[in-house]
Amino acid sequence: MRAVVSRGSLRGMEVRLPVVTDIEYGRRRPLLRVRGRSISWLPPLLLLVAVILLDFNTGEHFRIVTWIVLVPGTAAAMCGVWTTAAYSVVALVTYVLVDNAWPAEYQAGLGDFVLVALGGVLATLAAAVRMRQERQLLRVQDIAETTRRTVLRPLPSGWAGLDHAGVYLAADVDARVGGDFYDIQPGPHGARVLVGDVQGKGLGAVEAAAALLGTFREAGYHEKDLTTVAERLEIRMLRHRAHTAALGRADGDRFATAVLLAFPEDSPGVVDVVNFGHEPPLAVGPHGVRELPCGDGLPLGLADLSGGLPPVHRVPLAADETLLLVTDGVTEARDRPGAFFALSDEVSRAVRADPTRTEPRRLVRQVRDGVLRHCGGRLEDDTTIFAVRRAGAG
Template identity: 65%
Template sequence: MLYVRGRSVAWVPPLLLLVTIAVIDYHTTGEFRIVSWIVLVPGIAAAICGVWGTAVFAALSIVTFTTVDNAWPHEFQTGLPDFILVAVGGVLATLACTVRVRGERRALHMRNVADTVRRTVLRPLPPFWGGLEHAGVYLAADAGARVGGDFYDIQPGPYGTRVLVGDVQGKGLGAVETAAALLGTFREAGFHEPELAVVAERLEERMLRHRGYTAALGRAEGDRFATAVLLGFPADRPATAGPRPVRSHAWRPGTAGPGTAGPGTAGPGTVEAVVFGHEPPLAVGPGGVRPLPVTGGLPLGLRELDPAPVRVYRLPLAADETLLVVTDGVTEARDAAGTFYPLAEDVARAVAQDARTVEPARLAVVVRDGTLRHSGGRLDDDTTVFAVRRTGGPRANTSKGEVH
């Protein structure tokens, strides 16, 4: 509001007030003088102008006061007391403006730091990356923090493209630090490891090591853990390639649940999934919405409660289906009556109204808007919406010498 065509007009309000007070005082009777109100001018300038602008208006106020007051006969002049009031008001306004500007600069610096942290944890991703089309929405519960414990990333590699979406338990910088540690491990293991189960094991190990590190520093963060969904989109393999052994479970339509998959069944029409105590992804297609039939394992960091091997699920995924993964900021969003947000029903209704909703960008916006509408804009937890599907195009940057 204080800029017109890129130029600041913050000086206009105090200048108009200065002129208005001077004109009104000049045209009133001697019994009703308002020239001392000119002390308001530097006060308003202090709120919207810079330090030098405020100092200029403080000086103009003194000059205008002296000129207008001396234009009256001696018996109607307000005299020295009001002159002192205007002068002291200008000095105090300039000092107050100095404090305000320093605070704004500090706040801007902290915002830049927060933005740098956010770009480190949630690095910008090309819209088409590693043969996947994706869209992500992140809303921090603390708008001032701009980043929290939710995280997501995509890592292309020679064995396919891996996707990680998760939520670190707790809030604050400790949660952000944990998310950064997990993402660093994912970017390395997701590129170099042939099997998704090994990537999952590396994430678990990293979580335990990070907890040991924070404990050695004497930071009382308790038994911090993280829920997550790890997805693998296998690379297209030549028909002559031998089977690739995977410790996995598969599900086929018409069966009661996951079973043991035979080797070599991975391909363009499948997706591999590991769930660490997280809500299972939703497969959203023109025909409707279905949850992937995977049972959630324990969150990262709680493996000692169940030392069984990591379970990798290999599931069919149609070419026109988009996988939707959300954190508990979405699933636990409540309205005024305490009702949870009906995610699957809302998405199914949107797809029925417009089949283009299955596109990742549209789907992420639908879920974001639905969550904010349902909760009345009040977010009690960090909120992440991530939608991803295959593009069928060539993969980007998957040569075995690069890590992105």
Template identity: 70%
Template sequence: MESVSARAGRRGGRRPRERYPRAPWPTAPHRQQLLRVRGRSVAWVPPLLLLVAIALTDVNTGEDFRIVSWIVLVPGIAATICGVWGTAGYAVLSVVTYALVDSLWPDAYRAGLPDFILVALGGILATLACAVRIRGQERMLRMRYIADTIRRTVLRPLPAVWGGLEHAEVYLPADVEARVGGDFYDIQPGPHGTRVLVGDVQGKGLGAVEMAAALLGTFREAGYHERDLGTVAERLETRVRRHRGHLSDLGRGGEDSDRFATAVLLDFPADAPDAVDVVNFGHEPPLVAGPAGVRALPPGDRLPLGLGDLVRDASPPVVRRCVLAPGETLLVTTDGVTEARDGGGTYYPLTDAVSHALAADPCTARPPRLVALVRDGVLRHSAGRLDDDTTVFAVRRIIGTGLPA
């Protein structure tokens, strides 16, 4: 999946909270030099300049101002910005430079063996510290690589046009280092139409990711095989209960066994090119954006997934059919958007922002532009401080394109 953020990055102008570089973790530490000019590392320059400065200062000052022992700082600085071999090289160069500079002075003014040992020992310790730093970087990048793999597994890559639908999405985790959370979305083409699921698992952490993965797995199977959208909805409710029961049997009670999820289940039926069927599980109603403006779909009457057992005589899920005009886009967001606040505590005005943008340019209804608009608006409104995972998902049927049988 190529997000709107990645596409925007290619058009120029780095966006806030944009996707991270995806260098494979085994080689990334060798590329992660802190100082680069035109793609080439210049991390070796600061330690070298310091080495030369200390040597020249010591040679050109009097015997009352001997600073050659300060050269021990050179491998220490190299350890923070260079690799292991670079740090080791500066450790050796510092010892050699110390010996040469100190030998230029008469015996009475030489710093002597104690400072020589200090410089040598400092170089050894700096090299060891650099090795520890590099190992920590490798561990961090390995964990990031695993997190990216989990994200691609849970939120699998989607073609830009799939199942007769044009779509765009962006996912911003509240915890930047976590890179994956409880928001989920997917598109599943099938013989009965193309189904879409967007939702948000209550809570954070790996427990939320586990439930999101369980729901997406069920959706991908039921969304393909089941003819009736209501049956797909029932399968999702059952999956949450089974998942929580499994966690309870494992002894993982508490928050994990009480989780629920809000979600919007959409169906673009093959036999109704101007309609979309909707089942809403306690989620914010999707917005419809198009040349005629913005309107919200009717709110759902279903409880969030996992809370259906609170109703004694639960009725089957109600599937609502809504008419879509040509060129209209469905916009589904999680509460990271609707609950984003500025410094004064004001919520982000999603509907107003989209309405004003459409009035200025009707082409904003295209999914990539609509998602970029909401993403940038939320980040500006909240000054980049997201209190919850944020997903913006836009989808519309491609005019004149039939859905796959």
């Protein structure tokens, strides 16, 4: 599904959280709001006044008072049940008063009275059905939001001694969560970071992402050797595939690209990188942008095809450099002519113009806005942008 993302839909988003829900569970957002107050009652009222005025100004040979049945119908589409019922009563009473104001030979009569009364009843029932469906939708959205926070848990500021910022935009705007994932795990052996993208979409991709994150949170804390953490992730992906295959599902060959990072406590000037076929991280500093080791290994779940896990690369990282990690929703974003988004060039231009944009929050905002601008807000794939550096590096 292609998602259309506008700046207005991102206005309330905190950068380090993936998504902000537009509708809170148990609360209905009125369709029309002015300065935070609902005015959904106004269109039916204006329609009511318009029908009355037109009926008195069109002459006795063209009576339109029966159109007043549209008032409760309009209210049913925009207002609550009780407001719709109130408009149904008001419309019926108004019909009687306006119709009786005309001479008897020009009155619409009992037939139209029944039509207005029946229209009000049906409008009230329609409003009740609509409100019930909205409540069900709110429950579903609450479940989706809970799932998102389980998979992509909120990360506190300065978590694990790292400055970080991340944004996640799901291509499926109804699901609000997909196969992209990221997390930071503090532990006795230093902070570990995992960013990745599960192949495919839907709930199967969400399940695989949740499985990998659960293993990362445990192994990233307990295991001293980063190679062991990588091995645990590979085994978890294989176990997950075996389980889904045993259930008879068609995603038994699913895999995931990922980047595993470690910030050693005893070596503040380096970072350890294991790349499982993912987009290589970018080290963004005031003096430019450089690419860290590329994905020299296969994705998680496919290590047996290459005879082993990818190696651990120890890479120097300056104190003023920020690591930028993205999923293919960024690098494969296309504009209308079909050109791909040039991530490195975009970031380089931004840093040259303002070196303070290496700060994680500003860097993530820069890339997010650049991607949405490049593709016109139409995302073809889940998009994750994550930036991290040692706390106090700025």
